Amino acid sequence: MKILLENLTIIRGEKKIVENFTAEFQGPGLIQVIGPNGAGKTTLFLTILGLLKPSKGRILIDNDDVTGSTQKLKGMVAYLPQRFEIPRNLPLTVFEFMECCMRLNSKWPRVFGRKVSSDRIAQALKLVGLEEQLWASKISRLSGGQFQRLMIARTLMLDTPIIILDEPLSNIDPEGRKIMADLFGRISNEKLVILSSHDPMLLMPYTSKILVLGSGQAYYGAPQDVVTKVVLNKIYGECLIEVKDHIHIADWH
Ligand SMILES: Nc1ncnc2c1ncn2[C@@H]1O[C@H](COP(=O)(O)OP(=O)(O)OP(=O)(O)O)[C@@H](O)[C@H]1O
Numbered sequence: 157m158k159i160l161l162e163n164l165t166i167i168r169g170e171k172k173i174v175e176n177f178t179a180e181f182q183g184p185g186l187i188q189v190i191g192p193n194g195a196g197k198t199t200l201f202l203t204i205l206g207l208l209k210p211s212k213g214r215i216l217i218d219n220d221d222v223t224g225s226t227q228k229l230k231g232m233v234a235y236l237p238q239r240f241e242i243p244r245n246l247p248l249t250v251f252e253f254m255e256c257c258m259r260l261n262s263k264w265p266r267v268f269g270r271k272v273s274s275d276r277i278a279q280a281l282k283l284v285g286l287e288e289q290l291w292a293s294k295i296s297r298l299s300g301g302q303f304q305r306l307m308i309a310r311t312l313m314l315d316t317p318i319i320i321l322d323e324p325l326s327n328i329d330p331e332g333r334k335i336m337a338d339l340f341g342r343i344s345n346e347k348l349v350i351l352s353s354h355d356p357m358l359l360m361p362y363t364s365k366i367l368v369l370g371s372g373q374a375y376y377g378a379p380q381d382v383v384t385k386v387v388l389n390k391i392y393g394e395c396l397i398e399v400k401d402h403i404h405i406a407d408w409h
Pocket residue numbers: 168169170171191192193194195196197198199200238409
């Protein structure tokens with residue numbers, strides 16, 4: 157699958173996110189979107205999802221114009237938001253929560269039946285490392301990192317060809333981040349995975365293209381062409397710290 161951002165200008169509030177920006181997100185593959193706080197990573201995702209309209213330009217998925225249309229993306233894109241609107245005190249267990257999410261998604265229970273749906277839920281929960289003894293726990297009892305894993309499982313379970321993840325690794329411990337990065341890498345062998353991160357190195361081995369956003373500018377291309385001192389300097393400025401041959405981004409996030 158291919159997402160084409162064609163000549164996009166996106167403005168949010170007073171802030172210009174990108175201007176006349178064109179890029180192709182080709183799947184299968186993993187696209188990283190990086191940039192400082194407020195650069196517009198979430199805004200770009202919401203625009204791709206049709207929840208925000210660009211000021212100019214179009215978004216095409218496999219040559220179909222989907223600009224501003226959430227309906228067309230159903231069954232095609234699964235999205236992990238950065239902030240959840242889901243109340244943590246819902247009286248549901250982990251497994252029941254996943255069942256509810258699946259039922260809200262038209263495809264699984266109706267087409268494949270309950271058994272396949274349950275297997276799919278179990279598979280997704282295992283993939284993100286939520287152990288079986290937690291499946292009967294109320295979601296209110298999960299830690300922040302466990303809840304984030306549950307949200308990732310919910311996104312992966314939908315089995316869409318395009319997956320957009322807004323800072324999926326936040327709240328997750330170092331070992332879990334590595335496991336999750338490997339998981340996203342594996343998934344990107346078959347699907348188009350687009351994700352934002354403040355820790356780009358962890359996913360770099362799996363990254364096919366990277367988009368660096370900041371101050372209304374956008375740099376897109378292969379990591380070796382984009383993750384350069386010149387580009388990072390323009391975007392991160394004083395937050396760039398060089399230690400011997402390494403460049404560190406001191407991100408306030
Ligand atoms: N609801 C809103 N209304 C108006 N402006 C907004 C709204 N939400 C965000 N913005 C502005 O849009 C710009 C981009 O924000 P966005 O959340 O897309 O950045 P981000 O790169 O995802 O940041 P972070 O790394 O902090 O998650 C910021 O200047 C922000 O203040």
